[in-house]
Amino acid sequence: MTDQIKTSSASYITDVRINWDKINPVFANTMRQVLGVCFVKHNINMIPTFGIRTLSDQAKLWRQSRSSLEINQEIQKLKASNCDYLANILISVGPQNGPHVTNSLPGLSWHNWGEAIDCLAFVNNTPIMSGDAPEYATYAQVAVDYGLTAGDLFKSFKDAGHVQLRKQEILDLYTIKEVNDHFQVCETGREV
Numbered sequence: 001m002t003d004q005i006k007t008s009s010a011s012y013i014t015d016v017r018i019n020w021d022k023i024n025p026v027f028a029n030t031m032r033q034v035l036g037v038c039f040v041k042h043n044i045n046m047i048p049t050f051g052i053r054t055l056s057d058q059a060k061l062w063r064q065s066r067s068s069l070e071i072n073q074e075i076q077k078l079k080a081s082n083c084d085y086l087a088n089i090l091i092s093v094g095p096q097n098g099p100h101v102t103n104s105l106p107g108l109s110w111h112n113w114g115e116a117i118d119c120l121a122f123v124n125n126t127p128i129m130s131g132d133a134p135e136y137a138t139y140a141q142v143a144v145d146y147g148l149t150a151g152d153l154f155k156s157f158k159d160a161g162h163v164q165l166r167k168q169e170i171l172d173l174y175t176i177k178e179v180n181d182h183f184q185v186c187e188t189g190r191e192v
């Protein structure tokens with residue numbers, strides 16, 4: 001089943017590539033409105049390319065580009081904070097190779113929580129690959145108008161296609177131990 005927003009002027013397929021069922025329902029609803037406004041008012045087709053990311057995938061992305069020394073230090077830090085569930089995910093994915101793409105440990109990306117979506121802009125069916133293109137600024141402004149937080153406006157690490165539900169970082173809201181316990185219960189059903 002595809003997911004559609006129907007308006008008087010357009011029928012807009014939001015996408016089949018991300019699993020909307022795994023996205024926070026409040027956020028999913030708001031994002032659909034944002035994408036609809038981008039399309040209908042601005043003629044920018046924002047296609048979601050990424051939604052939920054598992055902790056294992058996050059761990060792989062975090063490990064790639066980091067030295068074993070740095071990885072082992074982080075594993076020890078997690079264990080010292082009684083975060084064995086997160087530590088074991090970092091261990092279990094094994095060695096990875098690739099460019100530096102994230103600063104977020106598993107559990108510390110809003111994508112892990114279903115509260116972030118990345119989109120690629122298309123105009124007249126042509127993908128807009130540069131994050132500096134004005135289409136991303138428009139998308140970010142619409143997202144902000146709807147109360148969301150846009151990665152295009154991040155000061156330290158601009159992330160043009162990224163939009164998230166809240167403005168805070170996860171560690172502004174939870175301790176690392178709370179994150180560990182949340183995912184342990186969610187993913188394994190095992191009480192802590």
Ligand SMILES: [Zn+2]
Pocket residue numbers: 111116117118159161162163
């Ligand atoms: Zn993102």
